[in-house]
Amino acid sequence: MHCEVKRGVGNMLTKRIIPCLDVKDGRVVKGVKFLDLKDAGDPVEVAQAYDREEADEIVFLDITASYEKRQTMLDVVKRTAETVFMPLTVGGGISSLGDIRDLLNAGSDKVSINTAAVKEPELVSRASERFGSQCIVVAIDAKRRAGSKNPEWEVYINGGRTPTGIDAVEWGEKVEALGAGEILLTSMDMDGTKDGYDIELTRIFSESLNIPIIASGGAGNLEHLREVLTDGKADAALAASIFHFKEHSVREAKEYLKKKGVKVRI
């Protein structure tokens, strides 16, 4: 960063605030620790509300996509893209180039691949070659390994149910090399706790990789957003319940961050 300052040219890119909607059967839900579900509305309407609030992007996570028909989600994406002119990422149950193509054609700007990337890493390279790195997000669910001397995290798949034995940071470096354009990094330890993001995990990822990192899991207040975007060096912060249940609006979050010296679009 120092050399830019010397050249007198800065980086005006802002940190992104991204509400995430968990979607099941075409309705928004929010899982607590992935299991306890609450219904919170129509995804298209919620997306429109976040558009009005000038959220920087929106993420739809189809939490039942692995088991149920995908057509419902494609319809939600289509209806959203017709009225909301902001970047939309869709994840959940994506396992083939055909799934990716369908979602992009429906109006998604990016897709987020999780389990399928672990099972078949070539999917990441083939997808980024075919559709461009810019639309291939790899989602990593990482859980701290107990008892290890240095901080280590393990990759879990199948919605956090299945440990893989894979080191999360090494996996991140690998998918970057395979052509991922961005990482959606969820701390399973913090997800649903509202105790804040895993700052250490996020910082290690951001320092080890050269692609943007979206931090996820644990946001309980606005200070948590600030911490992960500064100390955690995240490029974007994803949050669900603090926005969905109107504890804070996206605008309030941005005003708070701006006051604290974080570059945000406001």
Added chain:
Amino acid sequence: MITIVDYGMGNLRSVQKAFELYCPKVKVSSSASDMLSADKVILPGVGAFGKAMEELNNRGLVEPIKACVKQGKPFLGICMGIQLLFPDSEEAKGVKGLGIFKGSVKRFSDNVGLKIPHMGWNRIKRASGREPVSVLKDVPDGSYMYFVHSYYVEPEDKSIVACETEYGRTFASGISKDNVYAFQFHPEKSQSAGLKIVKNFAEL
């Protein structure tokens, strides 16, 4: 009628939906005749330069695009669509671009501590000393637009630069000359600020 050139490089639905807000007839098409008969043409696209040119060549769209530009009808390039207007790109050495403008397409440097792709919301600033650009009417200087790209254009003729953006360096995020306009960012994804550009182009 506005024709959006479909050459298999990414989702054109949101581009179409955005322009439909301001124009009753917007057609997504890969046919040369739809381009040549349109009042306005949009060249969108995401992905890789080499693949994009391959797809344009396979569909026989290179000459029709050049013809549309020559006809003088309003022409808008978006994202990959700005890069394709140049003769070549560092992304695909040896691949010939459309060459409508002189200059080059370069990759952001890995060595300045910035993430690549340049992804997210960044400001556009009007290039100094330029006459007001019609499609930027009512777009406040310093507006935020949504970017996602790893390469940027460097026009030889600096007078075509319409707006600039800072990301480790200052680069041309928009260019315009006569009937041709092109932006590196996505107006159709940039909420109200971007939709002003969409409206301005639709109303040219």
